[in-house]
Amino acid sequence: MLGENGAGKSTLMKIIYGAVAPDEGEIRWSGQRTFIRSPNEARALGIRMVFQHFSLFDTLTVAENVWLGVDRSRKLASVAARISEVSQTYGLEIDARRPVHTLSVGERQRVEIVRALMTEPKLLILDEPTSVLTPQAVAKLFVTLRRLAQDGCSVLFISHKLDEIRELCDACTVLRAGKVTGEVDPRKESNASLSRMMLGAEPPPVHRRPANPGGVVLAVRDLHLPSRDHHGTALRGVDFEVRAGEIVGVAGVSGNGQQELLAALSGEDRRAAPEAIWLCGEPIAREPPRVRRRAGLHFVPEERLGRGAVPGLTLARNTLLTRSEPIGSGGFIRTAKLAALARRLIERYDVKSGGPGATAQSLSGGNLQKFIVGREIDASPHLLIAAQPTWGVDVGAAAQIRGELLSLRDAGCAILLVSEALDELLEITDRLIVIARGRMSPSVPTNEASVEQIGAWMSGLWPEPAATAEAGGVVHAVP
């Protein structure tokens, strides 16, 4: 099933899974007209689904989460054993004893996939399952899926990635704006023909000028940081720099130290050695977030609701999280100035909302993300750090956010983009670094990087000590 974000793929899948009731029409299961009225009924038929948005309880462990979905007479220990069995068979590394709240986005998805494979399903629906996997892990997953298909299980694979569909699928239905625009054999189609069906037109080419890097803005020197809880990843000898006017991408499978690196850079974790992190020549490793922000470091976190914005507060109030211009003397909030600032962000970044008084939770994901990114860009930072800025955002908003990042770069800002979406990194970064098990690879110019090379590096296999020439002309080897 191919279609861009918002084409109606997820809605259709939810109908098949019984989570949403259709207004009209019919579903045939093994030739019989069937009414699937709830996910329980769908599961009883042998339909399993891995959703794009995870339905896991944060406070429970992996095993307990999976246990909730299986036959009640089964013992937790046997479920845990089955989890490690399934995860080994299909190469989905996961520790059944870890609480879900300590898992990264990518790891949570693995739990969802493992959960669906616990009982042998007849139809397995996967909604955009590859977005957080390394290319190698994707290849591994495809092996698994092909094996499942050979065993007689039907696999309904949903994606907006043309290559994946062409590589994996035997038949492809293309959706656009809720309508079927093509039923084809993807192996006989080209990317261009598929994308015409999906978008109605050729995809707009990304036009970007080469970077013109200036002086070093962020320098990380031999950063070691033990993990705060024993399920996290310790940073070991992280060493890199970001120059003015360039976008440096950090690729990697989630859970390899990205969260820890971001916390150390944003100031939420201040345990690093004082000389480990430098911003514009000043040591900042021990400074709190507000001091770093004053020095020009702004950060777009991965979680929009609850971290980047407070769900129940208005957009105006959420502006205050990282902007202190509307604070008058004596620590009083100048409400008129604050509302004006919020209104400016809403207009400038085309945020569809009910105005500065609308609560953050009333906005769609894409619009809230535009607001948060806009809030940080508008502060004219020297360094912008963005984590997964287009995760779960519709195509239009994602393109707009990438465009904003590029023009911020052209204005001379240094940008560090941490993302699990390799295609996004390849599209807009100038240099790429890979993070794996708390260590960072040497950087490669993005236009010289290949998916195979980056994929191999994601498993921690880079040549070391490497003496690769970098765009900035500086060489850093991993110790």
Add this chain to the structure above:
Amino acid sequence: MLCLEARPAPSRLMSLVSPILALSITVLAGAALFVALGRDPGQALRLFFVEPVKDAYALSELSVKATPLLLIGLGLAVCFRANVWNIGAEGQFILGAVAAGGVAMSAGPETGRWIVASALVAGAASGMAWAAIVALLRDRANTNEIFVSLMLVYVAEMLLGHLVYGPWKDPAGYNFPQTVTFAEVTRVPRLFTGYRAHIGIVVALAGVVVAYFFLFRSYAGFQLQVGGLAPAAASYAGFSSRKALWLSLLASGGMSGLAGALEATGPLGQLTPHVPAGYGFAGIIVAFVGRLHPFGVVFSSMLMSMFYIGGELAQSRLGMPKSLTGVFQGLLLFALLACDTWIVQRVRWRRSQGAR
């Protein structure tokens, strides 16, 4: 079958109607209770809802009861908005009363009116100190503030008992557990002659304005509430959770201590084991019924005072138990919580779908 489902957006209308609906349910349930007890519900309800506001004297009495509730409720509203669960306002209230009583008893024949101010300051400071124990233990040892603040209530009661049964017992008091009656000079100034209403209500109303500006107009108040609403957002923004913990506990401890000091040097005029009248716990209901908003707390503290006075009147005039006060307080809180569900949820009639 009937199903609750989430509304797409919280209902503004329901958030306004909900308190009125909750009060109506409380009145109806109260009426049903009186009927079940074989009383005239009209007469009984009048004691709760008409008598406490019928004339100037009644209003003065209402303000005497509402003053401590308002002060405590305001402090707790700040505290709860920061997601700090101070359940021990009663203990901080007792400490405030004890400290103010100690200062009042030091008054000699030459003492001036300034002693009232020192008694109030001592009371507020002691309430803060008592709450600071909670903050310190949570900050340093990560203890649960609910347990610590609650247990400190009992410690405070013990301390008060020790003083009034022991060193502070009035030698001429026929061995009753009570202190001497405080000198007239230590009494909190009254607002009008002939009425018990005192300047405490003015202080409390000023507190409402201060709390409003702190919560909704100050950067510090904003930071404190972000910490309560979304701790991850507060840490992202760099707002200190330790500062919020200390600030909220000291503020609510200080308010409760001040309430205790006003009570000791106002209506009570001496210390007895009956200083803790449950204001500290009722203050929790006051804060929530007032929606943790300073203006809302004004109304809820008045309502709760009406229940206190109504309960006393029901006892003296109808011979009914005074614990009716607690019944009404509980009814109101339950009804409000139930009605508030309708702000974010709505009821839908759905055809039965077999398995849910």
